[in-house]
Amino acid sequence: MLPRWHFLFGMIFSVILWLIWPQISLLEAVIIFLSSFLIDFDHYVSAVYNTGKLGLRSSFEHYEERRKIYLIKKAKGIFMKDHLQIFHTIEFNLLILGLVLIFVWKPLIYAFIGMLFHSVLDIGWMIKTNKIHCREFSFIYWIIKRL
Numbered sequence: 001m002l003p004r005w006h007f008l009f010g011m012i013f014s015v016i017l018w019l020i021w022p023q024i025s026l027l028e029a030v031i032i033f034l035s036s037f038l039i040d041f042d043h044y045v046s047a048v049y050n051t052g053k054l055g056l057r058s059s060f061e062h063y064e065e066r067r068k069i070y071l072i073k074k075a076k077g078i079f080m081k082d083h084l085q086i087f088h089t090i091e092f093n094l095l096i097l098g099l100v101l102i103f104v105w106k107p108l109i110y111a112f113i114g115m116l117f118h119s120v121l122d123i124g125w126m127i128k129t130n131k132i133h134c135r136e137f138s139f140i141y142w143i144i145k146r147l
């Protein structure tokens with residue numbers, strides 16, 4: 001899902017939670033909102049890793065080029081995997097959940113809620129667009145494939 005949709009849906013989600021859940025302060029709602037789209041920062045990190053270029057523009061160009069390659073391969077019946085997006089892996093989410101359970105630190109709990117909301121949107125979008133096979137869900141599996 002494109003970052004602009006995460007931004008919009010994350011804002012709606014956090015405002016709704018803030019309105020219907022009186023225990024959530026405005027700051028905590030802002031944490032949910034920020035984490036609901038900022039975890040996509042790993043797309044930029046991945047582009048920098050794969051291109052060696054720091055610029056945001058080169059990152060967008062990289063993904064546009066990959067999108068074109070994806071469509072060409074898809075037309076030939078080949079389904080291309082995305083780059084690993086580390087913040088979107090099961091292991092990273094379990095790490096954050098583990099930290100939430102160990103430290104019970106409220107800002108981290110709300111950041112995790114935003115991340116979870118982001119992942120639910122991503123998975124729903126991938127199912128809807130038939131791209132679920134493109135995502136690399138596991139960091140460990142990604143490493144094993146490279147050995």
Ligand SMILES: [Zn+2]
Pocket residue numbers: 001039040088118122
């Ligand atoms: Zn995402």
